[in-house]
Amino acid sequence: MKILRLVVSLVFLFGRSTPAQSAPAPKTVKAVRFGKLWDAKGKVWNNAIVVIEGDKIKLVSTNPSDIPVAAQVIDLSQYTGLPGLIDVHTHMTQYTDETPEKPMLKQLVDNPPAVEVFLARKGALRTVEAGVTTVRDLGADQYEDIAMRDLINRGEMLGPRMFVCGYGLYITNTPYKPGLNPPAGGIADGVPEVLRAVRQQIAAGADVIKMYASTGTDDDVTQFETYSYEEIKAAVDAAHQFGKKIAIHSYGPDGARDAVRAGADSVEHATDMDDATIQEMVRRGTFYVPTIDHNRYYLDNWQKIGYADGFQEKTKAFIERNLETARKAHKAGVKFAMGSDAIYTMFGQNTRELGWFVKAGMTPEQALETATTNAAELLGKAKELGAVAPGYYADLVAVEGDPLTSVDVAIDHVRWVMKGGAVVVDKRRGGE
Ligand SMILES: [Zn+2]
Numbered sequence: 001m002k003i004l005r006l007v008v009s010l011v012f013l014f015g016r017s018t019p020a021q022s023a024p025a026p027k028t029v030k031a032v033r034f035g036k037l038w039d040a041k042g043k044v045w046n047n048a049i050v051v052i053e054g055d056k057i058k059l060v061s062t063n064p065s066d067i068p069v070a071a072q073v074i075d076l077s078q079y080t081g082l083p084g085l086i087d088v089h090t091h092m093t094q095y096t097d098e099t100p101e102k103p104m105l106k107q108l109v110d111n112p113p114a115v116e117v118f119l120a121r122k123g124a125l126r127t128v129e130a131g132v133t134t135v136r137d138l139g140a141d142q143y144e145d146i147a148m149r150d151l152i153n154r155g156e157m158l159g160p161r162m163f164v165c166g167y168g169l170y171i172t173n174t175p176y177k178p179g180l181n182p183p184a185g186g187i188a189d190g191v192p193e194v195l196r197a198v199r200q201q202i203a204a205g206a207d208v209i210k211m212y213a214s215t216g217t218d219d220d221v222t223q224f225e226t227y228s229y230e231e232i233k234a235a236v237d238a239a240h241q242f243g244k245k246i247a248i249h250s251y252g253p254d255g256a257r258d259a260v261r262a263g264a265d266s267v268e269h270a271t272d273m274d275d276a277t278i279q280e281m282v283r284r285g286t287f288y289v290p291t292i293d294h295n296r297y298y299l300d301n302w303q304k305i306g307y308a309d310g311f312q313e314k315t316k317a318f319i320e321r322n323l324e325t326a327r328k329a330h331k332a333g334v335k336f337a338m339g340s341d342a343i344y345t346m347f348g349q350n351t352r353e354l355g356w357f358v359k360a361g362m363t364p365e366q367a368l369e370t371a372t373t374n375a376a377e378l379l380g381k382a383k384e385l386g387a388v389a390p391g392y393y394a395d396l397v398a399v400e401g402d403p404l405t406s407v408d409v410a411i412d413h414v415r416w417v418m419k420g421g422a423v424v425v426d427k428r429r430g431g432e
Helices: 002-013 104-110 111-130 142-152 191-203 229-241 253-262 275-284 293-305 312-332 349-360 366-371 374-381 407-414
Strands: 029-038 042-052 055-060 071-084 085-095 132-137 163-164 208-212 245-250 268-269 287-289 342-344 397-398 414-419 422-426
Touching: 029 229, 042 268, 055 191, 085 111, 085 142, 085 287, 085 349, 085 374, 104 293, 104 349, 111 142, 111 191, 111 253, 111 407, 111 422, 132 142, 132 349, 132 374, 191 208, 191 229, 208 229, 229 245, 229 253, 253 268, 253 275, 253 414, 275 312, 293 312, 293 342, 312 349, 342 397, 349 366, 366 374, 397 407
Parallel strands: 029 071, 085 132, 085 342, 132 163, 208 245, 245 268, 268 287
Antiparallel strands: 029 042, 042 055, 071 397, 397 414, 414 422
8 A cells, every 4th residue: 555655656746647636626606697688599587697617607597596605796787798799700910009100001011920919919808898709810911810819718818719710812912911922821723722721721720711702802892703613612612621611701792602602601791792692691501791890990090091092982882782782681581690800990899790780670689699699600609609508608798788779788888798707898887
């Protein structure tokens, strides 16, 4: 017996193994009380109690006796609770500030990758302050998105949980940033190069694939398809082969039509889609991420960004057609997910898109579903994110007012945010 103990203690001494020595630290238990709770599972709870163990929700109840004795109780009974919101289209690493005399577009070109990632923490904070606890980030340079995702997951940076794509795939064109092509990633012409580029992103650690299948970005609202159906299909199949979803950017109807037919999981922007494409989206369950609000942001901030004057009329017309396409798609029964396309200083305005969805004919509840259950489904995380229910991540938002009456409450009246069981924002009146 003594010999055995000696052996065991030597093992510990040399650090070979320690887990059996002591029981794991008990998980922190919290109980959050809401006056009302919309759980995104079709139920509004009055006087809800959400019990949290570690980073997950243990139970939802209205019975105070369900609060564990050791729980830290957080009283939000004057607020309405929502699941943490999900923005499925961001560019988190392309954050800029309003440095005087330096247009934001120029900042993106000039900032070295490490500087961009460091600055991006400010946009990340504003994003969680808007109640957004998860994002799907659709396009970055130099794998800054992977670095940022991992820094957030390690607790070194405060920000939303990120699902990232690395480089979006695009055809050979004029780079927006000198030196970006070649040899930088993402450029792929023809099926073999598309296959290689998809595999490169996955090998680098991407969670999702992004492909730019049309022109159109910033102050340019042209809609020309840039990839052939065969190239798009190759990207979709290669992504799916590795269990990854694929988002396809198309400002216009042609790229959207081919993306949907090829089996894309979501189409981004996709203004002027024809009825046959919309019907095909309903049939296949393809998500539509219209990103209407980002063009509003460009119109409001074009001088600071550094666009040349004269683009505004075309962009205004594009917004109207984008909204009209969203209206048609919603009426036809297409599934929507909320994507802001946040970039530059747009972080914090991520959920304004919900206002456009209500304009397109959704009820506030339907709009909130696009940023919760629908978005989680598009991420392939429908059982972990986007709802307040046992087993889900403890991502919670407290808003002041009733977001089911006015969606603006969810946009402008966020007072408190929890991500993975940790309080990350607390702006309650007389906050604790
Ligand atoms: Zn985008």
